[in-house]
Amino acid sequence: DAGVTQSPTHLIKTRGQQVTLRCSPISGHKSVSWYQQVLGQGPQFIFQYYEKEERGRGNFPDRFSARQFPNYSSELNVNALLLGDSALYLCASSLDGSRGYRYTFGSGTRLTVV
Amino acid sequence: GESVGLHLPTLSVQEGDNSIINCAYSNSASDYFIWYKQESGKGPQFIIDIRSNMDKRQGQRVTVLLNKTVKHLSLQIAATQPGDSAVYFCAARNYGQNFVFGPGTRLSVLP
Numbered sequence: 001d002a003g004v005t006q007s008p009t010h011l012i013k014t015r016g017q018q019v020t021l022r023c024s025p026i027s028g029h030k031s032v033s034w035y036q037q038v039l040g041q042g043p044q045f046i047f048q049y050y051e052k053e054e055r056g057r058g059n060f061p062d063r064f065s066a067r068q069f070p071n072y073s074s075e076l077n078v079n080a081l082l083l084g085d086s087a088l089y090l091c092a093s094s095l096d097g098s099r100g101y102r103y104t105f106g107s108g109t110r111l112t113v114v
Numbered sequence: 115g116e117s118v119g120l121h122l123p124t125l126s127v128q129e130g131d132n133s134i135i136n137c138a139y140s141n142s143a144s145d146y147f148i149w150y151k152q153e154s155g156k157g158p159q160f161i162i163d164i165r166s167n168m169d170k171r172q173g174q175r176v177t178v179l180l181n182k183t184v185k186h187l188s189l190q191i192a193a194t195q196p197g198d199s200a201v202y203f204c205a206a207r208n209y210g211q212n213f214v215f216g217p218g219t220r221l222s223v224l225p
Contacts, residue, residue, distance in 0.1 A: 004157075033212060033213075035215075041217055041218070042118075042203050042205075042215035042216050042217050042218050043158065043203070043215045044215070045212045045213065045214070048212055056211065056212050058212070090157050090158070102148060102160055102163055103148070103160075103213065104160065105150075105157035105158045105159070106157050107155075107156050107157045108156075108157050
């Protein structure tokens, strides 16, 4: 079985640009969550989606947005990139995000903003 | 809200010894906890989980202990091996909410 897949694996963008990150959950998983992990820190929650609806949002500015598609894959968009957005962006999927099932993480997208 | 912290940012142990990594959480409503292992360049990998109605859970070479009275959990790794070298995160969840991660402990296994 394929795990959580994320693309691209690495990305370099310039300040002010926009970026779209993609995630495909494990087959059968309906919930996708996005986390930002700055170097040397633990992952910080950005969004959770379940059945195409936003279930939760972390303390991130409106420059961050996401959506989930009918096949449960998801995209994370970040507009007007800042240097501080440089991080590893992790996607995690679970069967049902509200009932305590474990998250399975992908390997992440390493975003560097220059 | 919830905050999760670890007592030590780094831990060095001799190969073959047991490792204990500690974690504290703030919200007494947290009902589910997970320990993750993260190797360089990879996403967090599930190790073991425990629900708030349990005090102890064992896996293969790993044990998680939960003390709800003092809001503390620990991860014990038996007979630590070089492959155990990684950053370990605890994560706590309030029912219906998302996981809050601690800052991580870097475990180094010495030959």
